[in-house]
Amino acid sequence: xxxxxxxxxxxxxxxxxxxxxxxxxxxxxxxxxxxxxxxxxxxxxxxxxxxxxxxxxxxxxxxxxxxxxxxxxxxxxxxxxxxxxxxxxxxxxxxxxxxxxxxxxxxxxxxxxxxxxxxxxxxxxxxxxxxxxxxxxxxxxxxxxxxxxxxxxxxxxxxxxxxxxxxxxxxxxxxxxxxxxxxxxxxxxxxxxxxxxxxxxxxxxxxxxxxxxxxxxxxxx
Numbered sequence: 379x380x381x382x383x384x385x386x387x388x389x390x391x392x393x394x395x396x397x398x399x400x401x402x403x404x405x406x407x408x409x410x411x412x413x414x415x416x417x418x419x420x421x422x423x424x425x426x427x428x429x430x431x432x433x434x435x436x437x438x439x440x441x442x443x444x445x446x447x448x449x450x451x452x453x454x455x456x457x458x459x460x461x462x463x464x465x466x467x468x469x470x471x472x473x474x475x476x477x478x479x480x481x482x483x484x485x486x487x488x489x490x491x492x493x494x495x496x497x498x499x500x501x502x503x504x505x506x507x508x509x510x511x512x513x514x515x516x517x518x519x520x521x522x523x524x525x526x527x528x529x530x531x532x533x534x535x536x537x538x539x540x541x542x543x544x545x546x547x548x549x550x551x552x553x554x555x556x557x558x559x560x561x562x563x564x565x566x567x568x569x570x571x572x573x574x575x576x577x578x579x580x581x582x583x584x585x586x587x588x589x590x591x592x593x594x595x596x597x598x599x
Contacts, residue, residue: 380541383480387502398427408594411587412451420473421553436523437512455567467508474504495577506542530569
């Protein structure tokens with residue numbers, strides 16, 4: 379799964395990798411948690427790729443209240459086309475959730491130890507996501523979820539699931555809700571190729587979402 383991540387990459391890297399203009403400033407955060415607003419890229423037929431800040435925890439349009447989003451931070455790639463909560467968004471509202479790295483916890487002798495996982499080349503990356511709009515007027519809320527797949531060999535010692543990380547050349551197809559159907563989009567939702575990630579243990583201070591700062595991703599003693 380993916381329940382905590384970080385975003386601290388420079389804006390220039392986003393423009394270069396994801397071919398988007400930055401209409402909004404993106405705050406550097408080392409401890410992004412569910413129910414917070416997170417940066418995503420989505421595509422509009424009129425305006426092209428745009429940056430938006432969406433609530434992390436997808437709230438389906440038919441939900442009675444937004445609390446259901448607390449249980450919708452991740453969506454399994456294998457069942458997107460079947461689940462009522464994600465089926466329409468998979469067809470019509472796909473997005474990229476921007477990250478510099480993510481955290482996972484492994485059971486060790488002294489309890490659960492958090493690890494930070496990032497690309498070997500330190501570049502930012504896009505996690506495949508879906509978004510929805512719930513409510514109207516003052517109560518309207520745009521929310522998102524991160525799609526997960528079976529872990530690759532590198533990630534398996536840490537967790538059996540991992541976020542779907544799209545390469546820059548896959549992003550266009552994922553965002554093309556008009557020209558790429560769900561069958562074609564589903565082909566993109568596999569585990570990341572081996573040899574592209576790195577991981578190291580970090581401080582348990584990451585367990586508290588109120589903690590922030592670059593020290594959270596420093597290797598633990």
